[in-house]
Amino acid sequence: MMKKSLLQTLAATAMTAALGLTLMGAPAQAASRPVDVTKYTISDVTYTKGQLGCTQTPVKATIKKSSAYKYYSVQAPVTRNGKLLTTLFFSDRTKKNVEKLQTCPFQGTGKFVIGKSKISAYSGDYRYSWMNKTDGTTKTFYVRGKGYASLLAKRSGKKVTFQSAAKYYSTKKYTNLAYNPKSAKIQVKKGSKWVTLKTVKFSKGKATTTATLKSSKAAQFRLTFPKTTTVTGSTSKVVKK
Known part of the structure; x- marks a missing residue:
């Protein structure tokens, strides 16, 4: 029994020593x-x-x-x-x-x-x-694909009629196609800020919208729509009517 116990002790000591050498040989960052x-x-x-x-x-x-x-x-x-x-x-x-x-x-x-x-x-x-x-x-x-917004406006007194159009570049057709953006808005400039006047619903890349303003004085308008995962957002040139 003493011989067997001695052999087990020696084996355990050898294993501990080997493990110590292994740990010392490897960098701390490993x-x-x-x-x-x-x-x-x-x-x-x-x-x-x-x-x-x-x-x-x-x-x-x-x-x-x-x-x-x-x-x-x-x-x-x-x-x-x-x-x-x-x-x-x-x-x-x-x-x-x-x-x-x-x-x-x-x-x-x-x-x-x-x-x-x-x-x-x-x-x-x-x-x-x-x-x-x-x-x-x-x-x-x-x-x-790049999105494009355009806006035309006609005015009669306080009433303004807007003709909106939207296109996007198709990577399948390699050309600009009609686009129906969601959350498209016609905005009017008040002071230094742009304020939403109308939300526009498109069909076949076009939309006609009318708005009645409080004043017949000329104002600045623009069309804007946000980006999606496939088409960039766009803002039209400013129209003054």
């Missing part, structure tokens, strides 16, 4: 994330009439890196509606952590997402590695 993407920065993309080719948009990755790991790579997928379009690659050799993302009209408009990414990291002497780990940081941006 227990945490050696490379961490904290943010992606990109501007929304807008297509306009006459723009047939693809667009190159800068994407900046903000990356925190442990000094214990000299080399790293980040593979950031770019998706639309869950479908992979391309992959951005960042590494220790990427200048200022900026890459160019190519988007093309045939890919469509709407919501695009960068991430989640796969990250690998290596120490300078390759003794330590951190392979194919998932980084949960994502960035949503939007690709839109």
Whole structure:
């Protein structure tokens, strides 16, 4: 029994010593994330009439890196509606952590997402590695066709009749098409502020609206509508009547 107990004690001592050597041999940062993407920065993309080719948009990755790991790579997928379009690659050799993302009209408009990414990291002497780990940081941006608003007005005393029109650039047809924006408003300028006069409902890209004002004095008007996930917002030129 004493012999068996002695053997167990020696085995436990050897295991403890080996574990101690292992912990001493690895850098303290190895227990945490050696490379961490904290943010992606990109501007929304807008297509306009006459723009047939693809667009190159800068994407900046903000990356925190442990000094214990000299080399790293980040593979950031770019998706639309869950479908992979391309992959951005960042590494220790990427200048200022900026890459160019190519988007093309045939890919469509709407919501695009960068991430989640796969990250690998290596120490300078390759003794330590951190392979194919998932980084949960994502960035949503939007690709839109440009919206266009126009307004005409006719006045008779206090009554004003407005002819509104709206179009947007279609990446499918490569031209401007009639557009029925929601929450479109005709506004009148009062002092230094624009105040909503009428909410406009469009049909086939056009709308006719009348308004009766308190005064027959000339005023300034404009048409405006907000952006959506696929079309930019727009404000018409000012009309004075």
